[in-house]
Amino acid sequence: MILTKPILQLWMMFALSTAWSGDLRGTGDLGIVVERARGSLLLIETTRNAAIGTIEGLGDLSHASAVFSRDGRYAYVFGRDGGLSRVDLLEQKVVNRVVQAGNSIGGAISQDGRLVAVANYEPGGVRVFDASTLAPVADIPATYGEGRTSKVVGLVDAPGNRFVFSLWDAGEIWVIDVKDPAVPSVRKFRNIGQQPYDALITPDGRYYLAGLFGEEGLALLDLWDLDKGVKRVLPDYGKGQEKLPVYKMPHFEGFAVAGDRAYVPAVGRNQVLVLSLRDWSEVGRIDVHGQPVFVIAQPGGRQVWVNFAFPENHKVQVIDTQSLQVAHTLEPGKGVLHMEFEPRGEEVWVSVRDEDRVRVYDTATLAQKAELSADKPSGIFLTARAHRIGF
Amino acid sequence: MILTKPILQLWMMFALSTAWSGDLRGTGDLGIVVERARGSLLLIETTRNAAIGTIEGLGDLSHASAVFSRDGRYAYVFGRDGGLSRVDLLEQKVVNRVVQAGNSIGGAISQDGRLVAVANYEPGGVRVFDASTLAPVADIPATYGEGRTSKVVGLVDAPGNRFVFSLWDAGEIWVIDVKDPAVPSVRKFRNIGQQPYDALITPDGRYYLAGLFGEEGLALLDLWDLDKGVKRVLPDYGKGQEKLPVYKMPHFEGFAVAGDRAYVPAVGRNQVLVLSLRDWSEVGRIDVHGQPVFVIAQPGGRQVWVNFAFPENHKVQVIDTQSLQVAHTLEPGKGVLHMEFEPRGEEVWVSVRDEDRVRVYDTATLAQKAELSADKPSGIFLTARAHRIGF
Numbered sequence: 001m002i003l004t005k006p007i008l009q010l011w012m013m014f015a016l017s018t019a020w021s022g023d024l025r026g027t028g029d030l031g032i033v034v035e036r037a038r039g040s041l042l043l044i045e046t047t048r049n050a051a052i053g054t055i056e057g058l059g060d061l062s063h064a065s066a067v068f069s070r071d072g073r074y075a076y077v078f079g080r081d082g083g084l085s086r087v088d089l090l091e092q093k094v095v096n097r098v099v100q101a102g103n104s105i106g107g108a109i110s111q112d113g114r115l116v117a118v119a120n121y122e123p124g125g126v127r128v129f130d131a132s133t134l135a136p137v138a139d140i141p142a143t144y145g146e147g148r149t150s151k152v153v154g155l156v157d158a159p160g161n162r163f164v165f166s167l168w169d170a171g172e173i174w175v176i177d178v179k180d181p182a183v184p185s186v187r188k189f190r191n192i193g194q195q196p197y198d199a200l201i202t203p204d205g206r207y208y209l210a211g212l213f214g215e216e217g218l219a220l221l222d223l224w225d226l227d228k229g230v231k232r233v234l235p236d237y238g239k240g241q242e243k244l245p246v247y248k249m250p251h252f253e254g255f256a257v258a259g260d261r262a263y264v265p266a267v268g269r270n271q272v273l274v275l276s277l278r279d280w281s282e283v284g285r286i287d288v289h290g291q292p293v294f295v296i297a298q299p300g301g302r303q304v305w306v307n308f309a310f311p312e313n314h315k316v317q318v319i320d321t322q323s324l325q326v327a328h329t330l331e332p333g334k335g336v337l338h339m340e341f342e343p344r345g346e347e348v349w350v351s352v353r354d355e356d357r358v359r360v361y362d363t364a365t366l367a368q369k370a371e372l373s374a375d376k377p378s379g380i381f382l383t384a385r386a387h388r389i390g391f
Numbered sequence: 392m393i394l395t396k397p398i399l400q401l402w403m404m405f406a407l408s409t410a411w412s413g414d415l416r417g418t419g420d421l422g423i424v425v426e427r428a429r430g431s432l433l434l435i436e437t438t439r440n441a442a443i444g445t446i447e448g449l450g451d452l453s454h455a456s457a458v459f460s461r462d463g464r465y466a467y468v469f470g471r472d473g474g475l476s477r478v479d480l481l482e483q484k485v486v487n488r489v490v491q492a493g494n495s496i497g498g499a500i501s502q503d504g505r506l507v508a509v510a511n512y513e514p515g516g517v518r519v520f521d522a523s524t525l526a527p528v529a530d531i532p533a534t535y536g537e538g539r540t541s542k543v544v545g546l547v548d549a550p551g552n553r554f555v556f557s558l559w560d561a562g563e564i565w566v567i568d569v570k571d572p573a574v575p576s577v578r579k580f581r582n583i584g585q586q587p588y589d590a591l592i593t594p595d596g597r598y599y600l601a602g603l604f605g606e607e608g609l610a611l612l613d614l615w616d617l618d619k620g621v622k623r624v625l626p627d628y629g630k631g632q633e634k635l636p637v638y639k640m641p642h643f644e645g646f647a648v649a650g651d652r653a654y655v656p657a658v659g660r661n662q663v664l665v666l667s668l669r670d671w672s673e674v675g676r677i678d679v680h681g682q683p684v685f686v687i688a689q690p691g692g693r694q695v696w697v698n699f700a701f702p703e704n705h706k707v708q709v710i711d712t713q714s715l716q717v718a719h720t721l722e723p724g725k726g727v728l729h730m731e732f733e734p735r736g737e738e739v740w741v742s743v744r745d746e747d748r749v750r751v752y753d754t755a756t757l758a759q760k761a762e763l764s765a766d767k768p769s770g771i772f773l774t775a776r777a778h779r780i781g782f
Contacts, residue, residue, distance in 0.1 A: 024415060024481050024482070025462065025464065025481075026418040026460065026462030026463040026464030026465070026481070027417040027418050027419055027462070027463060028418055028419060028459075028460075028461060028462045028463030028464070028774065028777050028778065029461045029462040029463075030462075046461070047461055047462060047504065068419075069417065069419075070419060070420050070437070070438055071416065071417030071418070071419045071420040071421075071438060072417040072418060072419030072420075072463065073416065073417030073419070074417070089417075090415050090416075090417070091415070111735045111736070111737045112735075112737050113438065159691055159693070159735075159736060159737070160755055161737070161755075204649075204650070204691045204692050204693075205691040205736075206691065206692075206693075224693060224713065225713075258595075259595070260651050260668075260669070277651075278651070299780070300550055300595045300596040300597065300780060301595050301597075302550070302597075302615060322615065322616075343777075343778035343779070344502045344503075344550075344778060344779070344780055345502070345550060345596075345780070346502045346503050346550070346552070364551055364552075383419065384778040386419050386734075387419065387734035387735060387775040387778060388734070388735070389690070389691060389735050389736070
């Protein structure tokens with residue numbers, strides 16, 4: 001067959017169409033691993049425990065995080081440099097990117113999946129974008145006092161198409177309702193405590209808890225009843241600061257709830273605290289090998305996995321939530337930065353920065369099931385997060 | 392351009408390739424509605440609240456249910472006629488189908504997504520299939536006594552790649568471990584009570600509860616500690632049978648857990664029972680308009696939605712879990728058969744058989760957001776179930 005010009009044109013259309021459309025596949029078993037130094041994402045698939053691609057061009061990904069569209073096809077990646085990128089996991093490319101602030105610290109996607117919000121340090125506030133286009137929808141400067149603006153931290157989505165966040169400089173918690181996105185309503189809670197540095201929402205979407213750097217305790221807001229206001233709970237929380245140097249402030253993402261207990265990292269102490277969800281009292285402390293960074297419950301809550309700050313950051317410990325004791329200690333290697341459970345809890349992915357490895361463990365046997373190469377991996381995010389509140 | 396034969400061939404390849412591959416899209420916002428009379432599925436998408444296709448050829452779909460592959464692309468549909476169909480939601484067609492028994496009653500997919508199990512009445516037992524190929528992997532006849540076999544009910548998946556089910560005729564609960572699928576290990580619990588008719592597993596995957604037709608109470612098995620054996624809880628449960636005619640045995644799927652309470656349909660009474668998850672005691676009863684069939688918690692647990700047996704099957708009631716009272720009554724129309732929440736709880740889909748309609752409600756405002764035509768719709772199943780235990 002002679003390749004005449006019209007035939008060549010058809011071949012090109014054919015070739016482009018297949019390249020453009022990629023492989024038809026489900027998105028429920030996909031995820032991304034942040035390669036922080038290179039500013040890229042490793043695209044992973046949990047069914048075969050395999051890396052299936054690399055996506056470049058995401059800017060500064062130190063301290064990056066991600067959320068997912070409700071169909072699981074797109075990741076929204078929040079970079080430290082204020083970049084917000086919309087990434088098509090099927091076509092394996094960045095399809096939209098805005099640098100929406102000078103310095104930002106994570107974001108969230110609304111309950112209905114229509115809006116993406118970013119928490120900014122500089123300029124301090126929250127910006128809200130259309131999830132389909134990244135067109136700006138609302139700008140909420142975190143103003144307080146006499147025309148000052150505050151860094152924003154601990155931004156989460158909440159039921160009722162709301163976002164909740166904390167103002168580091170102002171000591172406030174704000175709840176914004178974006179049912180009418182162009183005119184968000186803001187409810188401010190003042191004097192919630194000094195320097196909230198991070199926050200979380202319980203898996204049921206009901207309670208927002210902010211950690212306080214400047215004083216003891218946690219600030220608690222019941223999102224089912226805002227009129228009750230912010231209360232202080234766990235009054236001794238954070239008292240460890242003076243006792244031991246704090247190598248790394250613990251993260252609150254992945255607040256571990258199992259049964260009617262919550263597990264939180266102690267600040268500056270080699271302990272995980274156990275709280276009662278009934279009254280937020282401390283009901284136990286579990287000694288661990290180092291200062292905990294992430295304390296994450298296995299889906300179902302039978303295990304809680306913990307990683308640590310330097311110099312114990314080569315270890316992971318597994319707490320049994322029935323005995324409240326450390327049941328296992330693993331050594332995935334130097335620089336364990338993050339852990340992500342598969343949604344039904346049978347396996348957990350662990351990033352090991354200094355070994356350029358991601359390891360997958362069987363949570364029942366603790367055997368390593370797979371090992372993947374990744375360039376300085378940090379955060380691991382699976383698309384199943386699309387279906388959960390507060391992620 | 393003259394369409395010579397080679398050019399036509401290329402066009403056909405092009406056209407076939409696009410038709411074959413369908414549209415590239417995520418699978419996280421897909422779902423199916425069972426059209427019971429026609430034996431078809433309506434393919435739905437929750438982002439636009441739209442019907443996007445119909446899939447035919449599934450046999451007898453009365454009392455049908457479905458589970459999903461871990462990537463969200465495939466539905467496994469369990470028909471009453473023993474048919475097990477693997478349906479590709481992207482290509483909108485049945486890709487594999489086996490009639491594996493004469494009469495079956497639902498199924499489950501293993502925690503790792505590799506195996507699908509079906510509960511059979513005739514021949515009584517459980518059959519396990521490879522999720523990719525539907526090739527038979529294991530056959531577990533529900534034998535008891537002197538060579539008799541029992542109908543199987545209440546089949547669920549459980550953590551640790553296990554399946555749990557109940558034997559109606561034998562009064563037993565079996566736990567099968569399929570880590571080595573060809574040689575499943577079976578643990579049998581005998582004398583658990585007369586005629587278990589349905590069962591459920593709590594959302595954390597820990598407790599299996601079977602309802603008993605032949606006597607009062609529920610049979611409870613702690614899957615974290617099988618050695619404790621089966622206990623009887625809620626000793627008065629089911630005592631309503633003699634008081635009022637039972638129009639329809641309540642379903643246990645979608646056992647409603649909110650906070651540390653569970654909500655279960657009373658048998659033969661116009662009530663929803665409230666249980667404490669701490670000790671399985673009854674802590675309240677909520678009067679409702681009819682005999683409850685499905686009692687389902689909104690993700691997050693703020694609301695519990697209830698539908699009813701005839702003659703109240705045109706209504707849905709919404710319980711507020713803080714006040715423990717009915718907060719709203721909706722009238723979607725005659726023959727409300729099922730309800731399915733979107734995974735983050737902002738909307739709920741309701742099938743209304745006698746009006747050939749599926750209605751979508753906003754859970755915050757209770758406004759109807761969309762209305763779709765469907766032929767005698769019954770069960771509604773969204774792909775987000777792929778990421779949860781016990782569905």
